[in-house]
Amino acid sequence: MDDKDIELVLPPGPRTVLHWFDFICPFCYVAQPRNQLLAGYGLEVVHLPFQIHPDIPPGGIEAGPRNGAMYRSLEQEAAKAGLPLNWPPRLPNSRTALSASEWVRRHRPEVSDPFNRALFAVHFDLGEDLGDVNVVMRHATAVGVDTAALRAALADGDAQTALSEAESAGGWAGVQATPTWLIAGETISGLRPEPEFELLARQAIEQAE
Template identity: 30%
Template sequence: MSSTAPDRPLTVHIWSDIACPWCFIGKRRFEAAVREFGSPVEVEYHSFLLAPDSPTDYEGNEVDYLASRIGVPREQVEQMLARVTEAGAGEGLRYDFDALKHTNTGLAHQALHHAKAHGLQQELVERLFQAYFEQGRHLGRVEELVELAVEVGLDADETRAVLTGGRYAAAVGQDLAAARQIGVTGVPFFLIDGRYAVSGAQSSELFVSALRQAADAGPDDDS
């Protein structure tokens, strides 16, 4: 049964973390699904912290961090990163875990809330993922985030003031609380039209199916 175009944009809320490689892969697969779906989709990103206890400046590389955090041998971590690198390459991503600078992403999430307030969240999400996974940029530092924010059209002085003043720290906390309330335990997590949940970096085909199901169902009016 073919879907007809919905008479309103579908809304998709995505919980993700800039430090999550599968979130970047999931983003690519979801974007491909939206293109195939062909009807308007409004996307909003929400904060999720995979490692809220991470320091801003971690002394070591990503293999060191993961081996210590999950308690497995370095060789096993290297194999795991090789698999995710291959999966990313399949979506056109060039992961560089040797250059990656592990950090606490709380400040980056504040920057994303600032970008959302200016209608530039989608642009900054993409830029931060690229910077973190492909370019070895340090996303725990204010000036690094300011430089990246300017690239997508945000004002440097305002962004700096927002980040140093913690203007959106509470907004990040609200996103984390919302994730707990709806039972999000891992990311990426996609909530389509407030009713259809997709967890993980699923295939584009599955995302297309979920979007079409939501469109066919129509608005949630309890009728």
């Protein structure tokens, strides 16, 4: 991806933060308050989809047990953020949902955030199948998206191309896992503590001024 292509995917601006995520990533789910923190400092957070498990088949796979310190930590983070966390029994292929997310970001940016929140809730709260296009469309309708246009974009591959471009931009930025942020030229991977994000936000604002 060259600089011209990157500009088509990523809006420029000294206060812009890029955030790559996947709807089936629990760290991304509980990181939502981190993004709110960055926005609270006056930064524009651009949410870009990035499929972390493209190997999952269309019908999904069994998730297996969620035991151990990592899962307890995630549950504590979710409780702290006031986010329901009901571990789903299966992991879906998230490519359709991520493609829809990127299409909505480009064509209906004013409803992109609520649409993303809804699709996170589909997987981690509501017990619905994120891999089911009808589930995605129902939540798209709820936020006011023209689902006929979205279905057409999924059918002809335009939405999937948009996702691939967002992922290519992630590769350009060095994204290897989710969540990953690009803040003031620095790539930040993983769920860092809130005080570290506050420091990063202040540094980004100082650099932009």
